[in-house]
Amino acid sequence: MLFYTFLGFIRPALAVILLPIYLSVFSKNEWAIYSLMLVVGNFSMIILTWRINAAMLTKYFDYYHDRNTLRRYLRSIFSASIVIGVIMILLSYFLGPLIFDLIFKSEEIHFFPYGFTILIYAVLSEINISYFIFLKNERNLRKYALVVITQ
Numbered sequence: 001m002l003f004y005t006f007l008g009f010i011r012p013a014l015a016v017i018l019l020p021i022y023l024s025v026f027s028k029n030e031w032a033i034y035s036l037m038l039v040v041g042n043f044s045m046i047i048l049t050w051r052i053n054a055a056m057l058t059k060y061f062d063y064y065h066d067r068n069t070l071r072r073y074l075r076s077i078f079s080a081s082i083v084i085g086v087i088m089i090l091l092s093y094f095l096g097p098l099i100f101d102l103i104f105k106s107e108e109i110h111f112f113p114y115g116f117t118i119l120i121y122a123v124l125s126e127i128n129i130s131y132f133i134f135l136k137n138e139r140n141l142r143k144y145a146l147v148v149i150t151q
Contacts (some may be wrong), residue, residue, distance in 0.1 A: 003141055007148045033109060037118045044122040048088045049081050053130040060137045077130045085123035092119050 026034060045051075056077055063070040092099075093116065100111040109115075128151070135144040 004136060004144070007145055010148065029108060033114060036104075036109070037114050040115065041118040041122045041125075044119055045126050048119065048123050049084050049126040051126075052077060052080050052084065053126060053133060056130050056133040056137070060134065064137070074130070074134055078127065081127045081130060085127060089119060089123055092116070 022034070023031065056074070059073065060070070063073050096115050096119070097111040100109065100115050128147075132144065132147065135147065
């Protein structure tokens, strides 16, 4: 369990370590937009795929005794996440500029490219989380570490 905690700590730690580099490269306006888009992305992760991957946290243990059923369940979680994600990306492609204009009053923040890029990032991250949870539940430290570190 300690190993999972350590791996989960790596990404936030890297963000803190890279902060001086970001601040030296980005202007104040660019840094504000970057930070704001990260907040939008984190909020979007909850909404865009309806957090369907949370089902993997609990339902995994209903199927872990039967590998074929577990594999089908994981496949259905992935498929549902992908389908919902694609639908939400298509909807946001058309409705995103309108929503961004209503929420953000600044002329510097536009849905394209900022919002659209962060929404794609959010959908892809949510799809990957199902696999992360699966690897944790399987206690496959080697694959989990490889996936987290390379991401």
